[in-house]
Amino acid sequence: KQEVTQIPAALSVPEGENLVLNCSFTDSAIYNLQWFRQDPGKGLTSLLLIQSSQREQTSGRLNASLDKSSGRSTLYIAASQPGDSATYLCAVRPGAQKLVFGQGTRLTINP
Amino acid sequence: EAQVTQNPRYLITVTGKKLTVTCSQNMNHEYMSWYRQDPGLGLRQIYYSMNVEVTDKGDVPEGYKVSRKEKRNFPLILESPSPNQTSLYFCASSFGRGSTDTQYFGPGTRLTVL
Numbered sequence: 612k613q614e615v616t617q618i619p620a621a622l623s624v625p626e627g628e629n630l631v632l633n634c635s636f637t638d639s640a641i642y643n644l645q646w647f648r649q650d651p652g653k654g655l656t657s658l659l660l661i662q663s664s665q666r667e668q669t670s671g672r673l674n675a676s677l678d679k680s681s682g683r684s685t686l687y688i689a690a691s692q693p694g695d696s697a698t699y700l701c702a703v704r705p706g707a708q709k710l711v712f713g714q715g716t717r718l719t720i721n722p
Numbered sequence: 723e724a725q726v727t728q729n730p731r732y733l734i735t736v737t738g739k740k741l742t743v744t745c746s747q748n749m750n751h752e753y754m755s756w757y758r759q760d761p762g763l764g765l766r767q768i769y770y771s772m773n774v775e776v777t778d779k780g781d782v783p784e785g786y787k788v789s790r791k792e793k794r795n796f797p798l799i800l801e802s803p804s805p806n807q808t809s810l811y812f813c814a815s816s817f818g819r820g821s822t823d824t825q826y827f828g829p830g831t832r833l834t835v836l
Contacts (some may be wrong), residue, residue: 645825654726654812655827662822692749700765707772709755709780710814710825 613638617713626693626722632686632716634701639679642704646675646686649698649715659686663720676679691720724749726828728813734834735803743798743831745813753823754796755780756788758809759830765812771796777782803835 614637624630634644643662647655659668659675661684667676674687688695698717702710726747736739747754755770757780767780771790785807787799797813800807811831816823 642820643822647827652830654829655814657824657826660822660824702765707820708770708778709754709767710765714764716761 613641613711615701615703615711615713617697617699617716619703619716620714621717621719623719623721624691626691628689628691629689630691630718632688632699632718634684634686634713636682636684636711638705639682640705641679642706644675644677644684645702645704645710646673646684647700647702647705649700655700664696688718691719693722696720723827726815726826728811728815728828728831730831731829733833734836736836737804738802741800741833743800743801743811743813743833745796745798745828746794747796747813747815747826748794749815749817749826750793751815751817751826752793753818754790755825756786756796756798756813757814758782759812760809768798768811789807795814803833805835807833808835 616635624695646658661668661677672689677684700715700717701713729744736737752773756768757765759765766782769788771777812830816825
């Protein structure tokens, strides 16, 4: 059974710092991995999708990497801003049917 | 604007009173699914649909029903809600089932069953 773990559960950093969020999964047989952002009381916004054959994806200040063999992904956020404060969720797609989510990392960027 | 919409956004109801949460997408997506989000348990899939008239159970289907009569709509039905179904519900859709298909989520429905 696929399990996804995100560490740390919460992170607080000053504005301007670069930071890394971690995601690990137990089964390397995945279609893809997606990083989402969730703001309080709101839905999930897709940030990046990495196919199983890819090693990384970039969008603006965000860079996500995927190492299937070790079951790890990282989300790198450059030059963090207060508007980046949110919960970040990692999800793997083990098959066509669903996503398996981690518990999320609650990120706070302090001005 | 491409989006997934859910209604209602907030609902308080009582045990046993049937309710339906609607989900609609305007992106001509084949794949749709429902998740619930609970503290400490994260997001878990309830039901999914690969296409019109094709639905199947996810990880936590007990107490829920779904239907997919049209491509754009995927309602979630609680025939006899109970307090343990108090949760935040999300509908999601994607174009297909492939490795490149991003899943898009609705804004969520917060349900409280008294």
